[in-house]
Amino acid sequence: MFHDKKNLIPVPKNGLSENVSSIRFSSSQESSLNILDNVSLGQTGNIRRENGSKYSYNDRNEDMISEFQRSLASKPQKRKRNSSEDQESEHFRKIIVQETMFPTHSTNDEIIKRINDGSVPSTDNILNYRKSFNKRPGIIDTPYREAYASTLFSHQVEELMISPQQPKRKINSRPYQMLAFCNELKLKDDFYLNIIDWSSFNMLSLGLDYSVYLWNSGNSKMTKLCDLGLPHAISSVKWFPQNYQLAVGTAEGKVQIWDTQKLMKVREFHGHKSRVGTLAWNGNVLSSGSGDRIIYHRDQRCPNNNVQSSIGHKSEICGLKWNLEGDQLASGGNANELFIWEGMNPTPARKLEGHNAAVRAISWSPHVRNLLVSGGGHLDRQIRFWNTMDGRSLGCYNAKSQICNLQWSLTANEIVSTHGWWKNDVIIWKYPCMQRIATLKGHSYRVLYFSLSPNGEDIVTGAGGDDNTLRFWKIFNTLNKIKRSVTKTSTLKPDGLIR
Structure with a gap:
């Protein structure tokens, strides 16, 4: 029914074609599907109707759904369906609407790739201390570089912390x-x-x-x-x-x-x-x-x-x-x-x-x-x-x-x-x-x-x-x-x- 071609609506592997082949349709459903067969999708992105008029596919995706709903409403019901058949038809309709309104993103989408690349793997420990250090060109490599730091403090701060404290000098203003x-x-x-x-x-x-x-x-x-x-x-x-x-x-x-x-x-x-x-x-x-x-x-x-x-x-x-x-x-x-x-x-x-x-x-x-x-x-x-x-x-x-x-x-x-x-x-x-x-x-x-x-x-x-x-x-x-x-x-x- 649908042709999976470039620049058209993508059909998932477990989507519409497999679901259609696995469902036994009634005469009313077959008539509804015949209406969809009369719609042919061209590679240029235009839709041809029965009367030969052309409709631009890039204008609105919702027009296809509305056309499908008007076609269903114009055909008279041949017989009364039972409750199980109604549920199957409703389920089939929801699949078509969902795939048309909310198409599944491909793995080549740049936004999805950025999100996936920026996500933290579950195997990494986010509590591990890690310091970023961008080595400048021509910098002299010394043991005090931040890349070799074993503590949170710089070398100057550590030297200040471990240096002895100067004793406080008190001079009595009175003779002893x-x-x-x-x-x-x-x-x-x-x-x-x-x-x-x-x-x-x-x-x-x-x-x-x-x-x-x-x-x-x-x-x-x-x-x-x-x-x-x-x-x-x-x-x-x-x-x-x-x-x-x-x-x-x-x-x-x-x-x-x-x-x-x-x-x-x-x-x-x-x-x-x-x-x-x-x-x-x-x-x-x-x-x-x-x-x-x-x-x-x-x-x-x-x-x-x-x-x-x-x-x-x-x-x-x-x-x-x-x-x-x-x-x-x-x-x-x-x-x-x-x-x-x-x-x-x-x-x-x-x-x-x-x-x-x-x-x-x-x-x-x-x-x-x-x-x-x-x-x-x-x-x-x-x-x-x-x-x-x-x-x-x-x-x-x-x-x-x-x-x-x-x-x-x-x-x-x-x-x-x-x-x-x-x-x-x-x-x-x-x-x-x-x-x-x-x-x-x-x-x-x-x-x-x-x-x-x-x-x-x-x-x-x-x-x-x-x-x-x-x-x-x-x-x-x-x-x-x-x-x-x-x-x-x-x-x-x-x-x-x-x-």
Whole structure:
């Protein structure tokens, strides 16, 4: 009846032709089918009727169904059909209508092919983690490429997660201990004295008037080392780094070495004609700066009073520091002078110019060789950084207050400074940005005296006048604490986040 040709309505395999051959038709049904036989379908897509007129097949598919229904209605019924025959006829009609109205799509349909291709096969696990990575042309193949990733995180994020957390730094704004002296013991308010020093075995030496006292910070016990009496006022003290010997400078120009365990004097040196305001050890060599503008170098192992001198200052020497390598000496004077000496040479190697007041505060960096920091008096108030190899100024910062002491931290790139007119503060700075980390207040007079503890964590500051106190602060982290914080592993692991 229907011819399965190209561009015509497709007839399924189990469709109309097989159903027609398997059904026994009545006379009325045969007449209806004869009407369909009179309709011939051409390859050009036109339908010919009995009267010879042509009808375009591409106009509407529903016209064929309506033509079929009108033909059925025009023929009279020959006999009455039973219920079973009616059901078979209705079923046959529904098949024709369904195949005509809703033709079955072929497998070549592009839309169906896209849907089938995009569907997820049932065998694939859609929960599997899969990262898409389009390799760019010419990209360098490294182990950190996303194609080789074993976690959800990139290499940079994973490194950040497993890196140790920086310990939180807290600096107490109040001293953890304070020593207040009675009226009989006074700290002098003198800019050119250095009468406090902290030893490597945790013993603090104090030069008060004509006596030297030893204070054990472990048990808070005070011991009197010596009493020189009039007119030998104590002007400076300095511990020997390797043992229990203490160097003491007097206002009469004498330098003495005391054994603090035996409480007895070991050596005494003469030569200075004015007070010895600053002392510095370089191994077994003791350097002393005096108001007579001369620096003397003495080796305590030499039995004779063998002295080497360095001359160049025009006024009293108030600052003296050897570098850690022991090959350079920095000295500051009252005439706005700052000199660098190569060893114990008699003449200075170079003069660092820039300060406009007395240079008392001097400190060498323990982290960078040939880096020196210095501070000027209240007419200058500048903190300056120097390259001591060529004398270049590396930077300058206005502290807006008299600078009495400077000290570099042993464990961090930080500097602590003590100040006088007019703020009397203790400030911790971050180098090289010179950002204030903390400002410690409490002293009512200028903080002239300062020393760093042997563990590099604590400092002691002192002020004379009506203040007359020593205050102990905890400001730096020790080296052991830094090592423990670095070796501590992070508890956050990328593998622990994936379940």
